[in-house]
Amino acid sequence: MNKLFTSPGYQALMALQRRIHAFTIEAAAELDSDIDQPDAPLWTSTYQYLAVAPLHGGLHVEYFGDIWEEPFQWALACLAEQDVADTLVSLAFTGPDEGANGTREWEFTPLLDSAVQFPRLRFLSIRPTAPEDHNISMIVRAGTIMEEGGEIARFAAKTPYLSHLTVPNAPDAAFFQVPLDHLSVLRIGGGMDTQGFIGNLADARNLPALGLLDFTECTELQFRWAESRAADAVTAFSSYQKLFSSAAFDRVHSMQLRNSRLSLEELQTLGALRPKLQFMVIQAAQGGYVSHFSKDVFPWRHLVQPDPGLR
Structure with a gap:
């Protein structure tokens, strides 16, 4: 396990994690968001991250973020490095709607x-x-x-x-x-x-x-x-x-x-x-949306059902 944390793959993932974090800091600054304030909302436009955790002798990696901005492309480039891929036992991709x-x-x-x-x-x-x-x-x-x-x-x-x-x-x-x-x-x-x-x-x-x-x-x-x-x-x-x-x-x-x-x-x-x-x-x-029911533009009746517990 100690070798895992000193491996080139792990170090590359840590560098990517910091790079994505720096990107979100810059994005927050452009929106005049003070991230040091405890009540500052975690807007999805600036809320992107790479999570890395040890798991069964390897690494679990989760990418959370947009699909069209630079962090996703950086993540794909990092994962394309064989040293990184060799460390992974679990990989997940998710993000905002x-x-x-x-x-x-x-x-x-x-x-x-x-x-x-x-x-x-x-x-x-x-x-x-x-x-x-x-x-x-x-x-x-x-x-x-x-x-x-x-x-x-x-x-x-x-x-x-x-x-x-x-x-x-x-x-x-x-x-x-x-x-x-x-x-x-x-x-x-x-x-x-x-x-x-x-x-x-x-x-x-x-x-x-x-x-x-x-x-x-x-x-x-x-x-x-x-x-x-x-x-x-x-x-x-x-x-x-x-x-x-x-x-x-x-x-x-x-x-x-x-x-x-x-x-x-x-x-x-x-x-x-x-x-x-x-x-x-x-x-x-x-x-x-209920406002669209009357327009009949999509099949909506499955969203309005009687009590299923009635015989």
């Missing part, structure tokens, strides 16, 4: 284009969209318009011992070509496109250790009326049936299904296919 045109786009492309590998990384999390968020978080390939473009697969390919993965949107089919022998927990946040995730998982052979699947249905379910949605925008019941009947699901002991449109009969049919599965349904879709 800020974006553009309703999206918060994480572009890891500079890091993924590098030759760096994460030989000890076991936990990787990029925060999914929360129900109260104004912006949909997503991983996108740089140079595209809101396209994931295989970036999650490229990130996973750099982590041979990854056991826990949380991402804000579904990966494309390339993800299922990456050997992920140790991945036991997989959480997929609700994005604008599931990219056929459930059907692709049913055919997968690269996740032999998968034990817990947490899957969130496409946000199109709450953002567009059914008649205006693309036919395959929301996962069909037949795709869930295929997954529950597949060998890829044999070792899965728990599934958390979020924001689905499946009926009671369909959910019970799936449960009967896997009677030993801990199968939980979670309905916590993104919120909407």
